Amino acid sequence: MRTPSRRRPRAALVATAAGTLLAPLLSGCWAGAGGTGSGGDAINVLMVNNPQMTELQKLTAAHFTKETGIKVNFTVLPENDVRDKISQDFANQAGQYDVATLSNYEIPIYARNGWLREMDPYVAKDPSYDERDVLEPMRESLTGNDGKLYGQPFYGESSFLMYRKDVFAAKGLTMPAHPTWQQVADLAAETDGARSGMRGICLRGLPGWGEVMAPLTTVVNTFGGTWFDKDWKARLDSPAFKKATKFYVGLVREHGESGAAQSGFAECLNNMTQGKVAMWYDATSAAGLLEANGSPVKGKLGYAPAPVERTKSSGWLYTWAWGIQQASRNPDKAWKFVSWASGKGYEQLVGRTSGWSDVPAGKRASTYTNAAYRTSAAAFQEMTKEAIESSRPNDPGVQPRPAPGIQFVGIPEFTDLGTKVSQEISSAIAGRQSVDSALKKSQALAERISKEYEGR
Structure with missing residues (x-):
């Protein structure tokens, strides 16, 4: 910082x-x-x-x-x-x-x-x-x-991509060793409906700075966006931030779980465990639960690094x-x-x-x-260790940052800002407003923080 x-x-x-x-x-x-x-x-x-x-x-x-x-x-x-x-x-x-x-x-x-x-x-x-x-x-x-x-x-x-190996095999699909988000979107389309009631992917949509904003911010980072530039100028209305958010919202609306706007970590864990989704991008700690004795999907899952676009890694x-x-x-x-x-x-x-x-x-x-x-x-x-070791908390994107953090901005005000922005994003996932509308409101919220931190 x-x-x-x-x-x-x-x-x-x-x-x-x-x-x-x-x-x-x-x-x-x-x-x-x-x-x-x-x-x-x-x-x-x-x-x-x-x-x-x-x-x-x-x-x-x-x-x-x-x-x-x-x-x-x-x-x-x-x-x-x-x-x-x-x-x-x-x-x-x-x-x-x-x-x-x-x-x-x-x-x-x-x-x-x-x-x-x-x-x-x-x-x-x-x-x-x-x-x-x-x-x-x-x-x-x-x-x-x-x-x-x-x-x-x-x-x-950290975070990584979890997927059903058996479903991919049945569909003749291969998970790339280092997938891009576009490849993940294509795979989600291919596996959507692979089995009765199965959707292609689960992504958090539940409001909360530690719910939907955690995975979404990693997508923003690798698409080239940032909450604030090095001079504390709010950048939620930048082309990269908009592209990443529209991609995330579009993917979960088209091929994501039902009730996505109310789905967080717990709901996606249940969906993956119950065979309702073919892929899930989330915390590496989820794997221990999915592979636990008695889990219906134990032994059926494969793991891949957090998907990227413009950065070498993107896990939180x-x-x-x-x-x-x-x-x-x-x-x-x-x-x-x-x-x-x-x-x-x-x-x-x-x-x-x-x-x-x-x-x-x-x-x-x-x-x-x-x-x-x-x-x-x-x-x-091994995938978990690699994900943690490749994370870059002080340099998670393509530009200098004014504060540390991958899935958050390391300032006290982020809990309030991130929560309010998450409510706008979740509303877009639910179809109650456009991403452009959500980010316009979010940019105004972030600009209040910019005014407080300018010149630091």
Whole structure:
């Protein structure tokens, strides 16, 4: 990111971030509750309620606490709620929570506001953690503008194309090793109706900056578009942005799932599992669910890199990571927990106790050389690793960007902007307005951000 030539007052930055870092990227499953009041031999951890996190909660007392004597009080909440609670506690530096789950969207913003504790000194004193084993794009995405490390990944993902090998074989079709979006559109037309009730492709259309805007923004990037140019000029009305959006909306309307405007990750997962679509472009983390024991499509799927047009790669980058609050009363004990939860030993523990398919992967190179994991995730593990390693969070398109991020723009205001734009795009997918109309309204929204950031 370019160094600002002028800055808003810190209080304004705090208020902005606290009020906008609230929207969902993933869906939670269930919530638990923990105690409060860290200090002594206890720390407080606030985290999102996805299955891999709740598995961690179950394993902590019998392993981490038993080994270190450090009690961990967990507060586990759905994503919208946890983001809200984290932003309030960290913005105020209340210190109620020592550690929280943050994504690669929030961590650079929080670091810039002085809300997070730097992790480089801990890494330097803890060689057994093996920071160099963490995949480079993950390290890069959790680094602040000052070049310092402020987070450690719990698991990571990129995006790729999933498709039914058996359907392609029956139709005499071949998936290119590195497909373009036009090739994908042609394949969607060929497989649409290949079986009764089957559509060619599933693409998210559900409103949300982390729903429809995540895959769509990767399409925009590779078509040559960008939300903002290097001088913060809004570019949602540019020819490339329009071409990408019209392509995406047209593809999902012509060959996509029924009810596309209300389909997000969960709905596309169900459609793929139930054999209702021949292809799906989405998160690499979906593959573990599709290949799980009992899945009707286990062994029937092939995987290809995220489709491209003008860039060499186009997959997104996302991680749920651990951040230590600057105001933590127990930062050393907090680091011990973070290093345990993100370390190689924890992956081994999950592999032994729950099975290697449940390992929080996507963050360490050593995971992908582990024979047990490679066997368990043979269908997709290599493609997942390649997708993450080829992601370019600071240079995802064809032009310089003013802020980091592949499927988002790394500024606090993006949660609100991305959500409002997503509503316009979803409306176009539903056929309630044209793409031109949707982008005209969206450009006006983005121009408000341009005025705030011009000259930085």
